[in-house]
Amino acid sequence: MTNTKAVEILDGKEVAKSVRIDLKKEVAAFTAAGHRAPGLAVVLVGDNPASELYVRNKIKACAKVGIESFLRRFDKDATEEQVLECIKELNQSDTVDGILVQLPLPGHLSEEKILEEIDPNKDADGLHPYNLGCLTAGVAGLRPCTPAGIITLLDFYKVPLEGASAVVIGRSQLVGKPAALLLLERNATVTICHSRTQNLDQVVRQADILVVAVGRSEFVPGSWIKPGAVVVDVGIHYHKTEDGGSKITGDVEFGSASEVAGKISPVPGGVGPMTVAQLLANTVWSYKRRLNLD
Numbered sequence: 421m422t423n424t425k426a427v428e429i430l431d432g433k434e435v436a437k438s439v440r441i442d443l444k445k446e447v448a449a450f451t452a453a454g455h456r457a458p459g460l461a462v463v464l465v466g467d468n469p470a471s472e473l474y475v476r477n478k479i480k481a482c483a484k485v486g487i488e489s490f491l492r493r494f495d496k497d498a499t500e501e502q503v504l505e506c507i508k509e510l511n512q513s514d515t516v517d518g519i520l521v522q523l524p525l526p527g528h529l530s531e532e533k534i535l536e537e538i539d540p541n542k543d544a545d546g547l548h549p550y551n552l553g554c555l556t557a558g559v560a561g562l563r564p565c566t567p568a569g570i571i572t573l574l575d576f577y578k579v580p581l582e583g584a585s586a587v588v589i590g591r592s593q594l595v596g597k598p599a600a601l602l603l604l605e606r607n608a609t610v611t612i613c614h615s616r617t618q619n620l621d622q623v624v625r626q627a628d629i630l631v632v633a634v635g636r637s638e639f640v641p642g643s644w645i646k647p648g649a650v651v652v653d654v655g656i657h658y659h660k661t662e663d664g665g666s667k668i669t670g671d672v673e674f675g676s677a678s679e680v681a682g683k684i685s686p687v688p689g690g691v692g693p694m695t696v697a698q699l700l701a702n703t704v705w706s707y708k709r710r711l712n713l714d
């Protein structure tokens with residue numbers, strides 16, 4: 421069955437821009453009142469080209485809203501002690517409100533150990549176990565950027581969450597699990613699917629809201645989607661094309677899904693920009709708390 425109404429695009433680029441405009445006004449008001457600018461430190465280890473690109477984009481986004489950024493670079497052979505030492509120093513710094521360690525780290529470094537070293541009050545990515553615990557307990561804290569960005573996107577398009585049947589495919593610490601918890605916090609009825617889920621297509625067909633974070637290109641076809649459902653595609657996959665160009669796909673088959681869905685986020689231009697916008701929002705949130713500006 422297809423949807424008779426044209427699909428609405430959940431335009432993450434536009435929503436991220438509106439988040440940045442609000443943050444810029446807020447930051448400008450604080451600095452005009454004599455406060456220092458908020459600061460975000462980015463720790464980059466190695467020379468992974470995708471990580472380099474993400475870090476450049478995050479630093480550019482900081483500049484757009486008046487957040488000062490501090491880049492700490494290490495070569496790919498850096499030791500765990502060096503990175504931990506850097507984080508300890510950033511934890512102590514008065515001008516750093518947020519610390520972000522760009523993932524993935526080279527294999528010889530423990531992501532767990534390094535993320536745990538970050539002061540939870542400066543955990544801009546919201547991935548410290550303390551902040552994940554706050555999310556589970558339903559108390560204030562820094563929320564993981566991608567899932568929180570998804571909620572902002574859904575709110576912008578006035579998607580009703582309360583009482584909705586939400587299906588999340590994926591249960592990673594980074595996306596799936598926190599996305600499910602945030603939807604639950606907003607009173608959706610949430611089902612979490614993973615690689616052992618039986619009859620996935622049937623479960624997906626029940627979803628008013630479908631969040632796909634499976635990490636497999638074009639995994640969900642339109643035939644699985646309930647007509648009129650809201651589809652959030654978290655996946656991002658880069659491909660080389662035969663003519664030497666490149667192409668980006670998501671975890672959802674966009675063409676067939678947009679014939680059935682009521683609303684859908686594109687890849688690129690959907691969840692990706694929202695993740696960066698949330699990073700900025702988290703940094704400003706920490707800044708206000710640290711300077712008692714709430």
Ligand SMILES: NC(=O)c1ccc[n+]([C@@H]2O[C@H](COP(=O)([O-])OP(=O)(O)OC[C@H]3O[C@@H](n4cnc5c(N)ncnc54)[C@H](OP(=O)(O)O)[C@@H]3O)[C@@H](O)[C@H]2O)c1
Nearest residue numbers: 566590591592595614615633634635654655656691692695
């Ligand atoms: N746009 C953004 O800002 C952004 C941010 C983060 C991630 N991403 C993208 O989002 C995607 C997911 O990221 P992630 O970090 O959550 O990935 P991940 O850690 O690899 O997790 C993938 C999840 O999908 C589940 N899964 C794998 N195969 C499945 C199958 N056949 N049926 C049902 N479930 C299956 C896995 O289940 P098990 O737990 O059972 O193994 C796992 O829970 C990736 O493409 C990533 O690049 C985008």
